[in-house]
Amino acid sequence: MASSTDIVLKVEDLRVQFHGDGPVSRAVDGVDFEIRNGETVCIVGESGCGKTVTALAVMGLLPQPPARIAGGRILFGGESLLEMPSSGLRALRGKRMAMVFQEPMTSLNPVFTIGDQISEAILVHEAVTTADARRRTIQLLEDVGITDPGKRIDDYPHQLSGGQRQRAMIAMALACGPELMIADEPTTALDVTVQAQILQLLKRLQQHSRMAIQYITHDLGVVATIADRVYVMYAGMIFEQGTTGHIFNNPRHPYTMALLDSLPTREKRGQRLYSIPGSVPHPAYKPSGCPFHPRCPHRRPSCVDAFPEMCDYGEGHLARCPILYGMERDSA
């Protein structure tokens, strides 16, 4: 077990609310997770479960208002980010923690060359000359696998393909050698072959540095490829956490099981694919008790009222379902 000094990011009971017209949306409703040095942690969940909001809260990029951090702590390298002045946070962003966004098409500024945008990230945080920054940018572009980086550096985003733009985004995130990279569905907008290349690239880059990656996705195939540990999120909460092996081989929560059941596999060829009935509850209208109970096949009457606590299965494998936990203990 890693010691606590290894922990890059620790999020404790984070709560984010959105205030707008109508009732308050509790988008993130008490999330705990931690990421250690050099580790790849996946946050998985359906669209609208609060994955991106959690990541933006960590980066301090939530638009406030309408968002409001209603509680909890975010510790980065032992420092509390929520209590940090904005200047301190700015000095961290891009230097010690960086983020890669979902849409490479719209995440790069169309009126600046990619070289400008990457070297800008270096120049903001380090006292180097423009020429040095440019040299490093070319190196970064080469590292992320862009061919002919000396020429590409002066290209505008619209001159690059989607995959190349995402590589440029990754180069920008890597510019100052961050300790933590948050990747928010970086391959969702790309086609499958490019997706595989980007995942390989991230793995390779991680081997060179001790960088931790928080990878947000709804694609379990991606999780199986890159994750060391997995957090399954639903309705703004962590429902299950454990190593990739735990989650894929021994899921302990009905939601995780349902997610895995809806994956296409060779055995299920020709059969109708399973899908979880119903949809993710709106963050302003969450069901009482266990938020998953309306869609759960193992539902008991008590689930409607009782809020499910985390149940410990050992080795860092936790799941938020007392029903299954109780059944397992009884049979043991």
Next chain:
Amino acid sequence: MIAFFGRSVVQKSITLFFVSVVSFLVIHLAPGQPSQIDPLNPKFTREVVERMRQQFHLDKPLHIQYLLFYRDLFTGKTVSWKDSRPVLGKIYERFLNSLPLFILGTLLTWTFSFPMGIRAAIQRNGPFDKSTTFLSYVLISVPGFFFAYVLIILVVTHLNVPVIDMQTFGVTSDSVMVLFMDRVWHLVLPSILGATGGIAVLSRYVRGQMLEIIGMDYVRTARAKGLSYDGVYYRHALRNALLPFVTMFGLMLPGLIGGSVIIESIFGWPGMGRMAYEAILARDYPVILTLNFITGVLVLAGTFISDLLYMVVDPRIRL
């Protein structure tokens, strides 16, 4: 590049031809004739009217009139029917009068609109945003002439700023400075009035544009990089928000010739707008049509300049 120039010239010439035809027809569709301007005037006998019709070619078929008019226009021989002075000379004289008003008004509009709109967008829903929004809507809703009269009354009764015409009537002085300052003081009120409406509208537009860009993904990327407030808003957001205004810059050109009818009428300013208005009332076809044609040329030149400027500022646009 050369292909672009060639294409533009050809396309715009064709457009200009249609503009000339349509404006000519529209004028002639309007009821009444220059020769019937004042049927009660005893000087307008049948013979006089007939002579005028012949002199102005009004007895010829429409297409011949069209050709004759544009022949005269291009050879610079067009004369006003009202006072028989060359039209181009008349326009040039009025143009010089309108120019300072236009320049000062535009300068005021642009220098105030941009900082106002940008600040309102960055501090959305803050006190500055709310008060400028309120003020803008007040200025947009209150008619310009009403506002002008209120201002004139205030200025005339409380401040000693002269308001009517371009200079104080009968002012004579040996000092050039006195004459110059007299001119400047006369400029103040009409240009402020001309600018207020523009500021109200343009600052709203700037605010909207800026708000849209602030919501873009790449602005979030800029923040994620750890850029300062200034770097995010003034480098990444503003550069993109300004793109559409480059187009407006070219389209301002026709404003040069249009002037402002209302402001010029209220302040007795002998400018282009008033001349056009008077020419329409007098059915002075040569003046109206020449102004129309020049405006057409300026609109087309403006769009051409906009295209060029767009190419300079937006790397996505190439010829």
